Amino acid sequence: MIRLTKQADYGILLMTQFARAGMGAVFSASDLASRSGLSLPMVNKTLKLLSRAGLLSSQRGVNGGYQMSRDAGAITLEEVIAAVDGPIALTECHEHGAGNDCGISSHCPTRLNWGIINDALRDSLAGITLLQMIRPFLGAKSLPARERVA
Amino acid sequence: MIRLTKQADYGILLMTQFARAGMGAVFSASDLASRSGLSLPMVNKTLKLLSRAGLLSSQRGVNGGYQMSRDAGAITLEEVIAAVDGPIALTECHEHGAGNDCGISSHCPTRLNWGIINDALRDSLAGITLLQMIRPFLGAKSLPARERVA
DNA sequence: TCCATACAGAACCATTTCGGTTCTATTTTA
DNA sequence: TAAAATAGAACCGAAATGGTTCTGTATGGA
Ligand code: FES
Ligand code: FES
Numbered sequence: 001m002i003r004l005t006k007q008a009d010y011g012i013l014l015m016t017q018f019a020r021a022g023m024g025a026v027f028s029a030s031d032l033a034s035r036s037g038l039s040l041p042m043v044n045k046t047l048k049l050l051s052r053a054g055l056l057s058s059q060r061g062v063n064g065g066y067q068m069s070r071d072a073g074a075i076t077l078e079e080v081i082a083a084v085d086g087p088i089a090l091t092e093c094h095e096h097g098a099g100n101d102c103g104i105s106s107h108c109p110t111r112l113n114w115g116i117i118n119d120a121l122r123d124s125l126a127g128i129t130l131l132q133m134i135r136p137f138l139g140a141k142s143l144p145a146r147e148r149v150a
Numbered sequence: 151m152i153r154l155t156k157q158a159d160y161g162i163l164l165m166t167q168f169a170r171a172g173m174g175a176v177f178s179a180s181d182l183a184s185r186s187g188l189s190l191p192m193v194n195k196t197l198k199l200l201s202r203a204g205l206l207s208s209q210r211g212v213n214g215g216y217q218m219s220r221d222a223g224a225i226t227l228e229e230v231i232a233a234v235d236g237p238i239a240l241t242e243c244h245e246h247g248a249g250n251d252c253g254i255s256s257h258c259p260t261r262l263n264w265g266i267i268n269d270a271l272r273d274s275l276a277g278i279t280l281l282q283m284i285r286p287f288l289g290a291k292s293l294p295a296r297e298r299v300a
Numbered sequence: 301t302c303c304a305t306a307c308a309g310a311a312c313c314a315t316t317t318c319g320g321t322t323c324t325a326t327t328t329t330a
Numbered sequence: 331t332a333a334a335a336t337a338g339a340a341c342c343g344a345a346a347t348g349g350t351t352c353t354g355t356a357t358g359g360a
Contacts, residue, residue: 002154002231002271004240006348028306041350048308060307061357077267090154117227117278121271128267156319178335191321198337211328212334 002090004081010038010046011084012077012133015055019072019130028065046084053083077133078126088125090118154231160188160196161234162227162283165205169222169280178215196234203233227283228276238275240268 013036018025029047033040047066050056057069068075082088163186168175179197183190197216200206207219218225232238 002235002238002240039349042348044307045349051307058307059357060355062305062359064306064357066307117274120274124267124270124274189320192319194336195320201336208336209328210326210336212330214328214335216336
C-alpha cells in the first residue's frame, strides 16, 4: 500500500519533539518515551538510528541525552525516513547501490518512468523540513509552492 | 522503505501490455504470462484484482480473456496500484474508511500535514496515465508539468 | 572509588505481511 | 460434453516488521 513503516513514523514524531523544543534542547530516551507515549525500547532503538545517521548527536552518561545536530529548518523528512527505514525506493530496481534487479527488468517497459516518479517522491519529501512539520500548513489544501514536486 | 509491493508492480506491468496493444485487444492470462515473463498463477491472481476493480473487463470460456474497460489515457497509476494493493496511505491514520487510528494520534502533532503529503503523493500518481507510462518521458529529468504534485 | 545513569550495539522472538501455489467452482463455446 | 478460460478462496513458506532483551561502554556525581 505504499506505506511508511511505523518506526519511520516514530522517527518523525520524535524529531518533531526536538524541533518544537528548539535547537540545543537535550532529551533522554526516557524523557521522550513519556512525552511521546511510545515504549522505551522502541524509542531507544529509533533514537540510535537517528543518531547514527547524524541527525541527532548524543551524549552518554549521567545527564546525557540527545539533541538535534542541525536546526529543524535544515532537517528534511526525506532524511528522517531514510535514517530509520533506509533509502526511499518505490521498487527494488531503484535502490541506489546493490543488486538492484527486480527480476523482470528485461520485460519491463516502465523502468525509466518509475525512476522519475521515485525521484519525484523523494524530492517532495526532501522539500519538507521539520520546521514546517511542527506547524500545520494552515488552511492549505496542498503543499506550499516551494515544496512542490520538481 | 516506502516500497510498492511486487504485485502492484506486476499489475502495472500487465496493464502496460494492454495499453501497448491498444483499446479492444484481448489477452488471456496465459498469453500475458508468456509475454511478461511472470508465472501464470501470479498473473491470474493479479488480473482478477484488476478486473474486480473495473479496470479490465473479462470474458470467460473458450477464446475468452481480458481487455481494458477504458482507454489507456483514462487509467491512472493510482487506480492500478489501489486495485492491487488497496488504497494509498502512507500511514495507517490516513486510510479512508475503517479504524484509522495509529495509536499515537493523541500525541502526534503532524497528522494534518501527513494527510496533505499523502494526498500529494496520491494526486501525483493519479496524474500519470498508462498512456504516458508506455513511452519514456523522453529526455525529461522530472515529470511533465501537468503531472506535478498539485 | 564506585555506582547509577544513559547511550551503543546486537541478538532475539512473535506476528504479520508478502509472494507464490494449488484447488475447486462457474461460464462459455466448439 | 469436453476443453478453455475466468472467479474465488484457501493454503503455505519465506521474509519483513514491530517489539523486547541483553551485553557493553562512557560519564559524572555521591
Ligand atoms: S519494476 Fe523492475 S524493471 Fe520494471
Ligand atoms: S501518525 Fe498517526 S496520528 Fe500521527
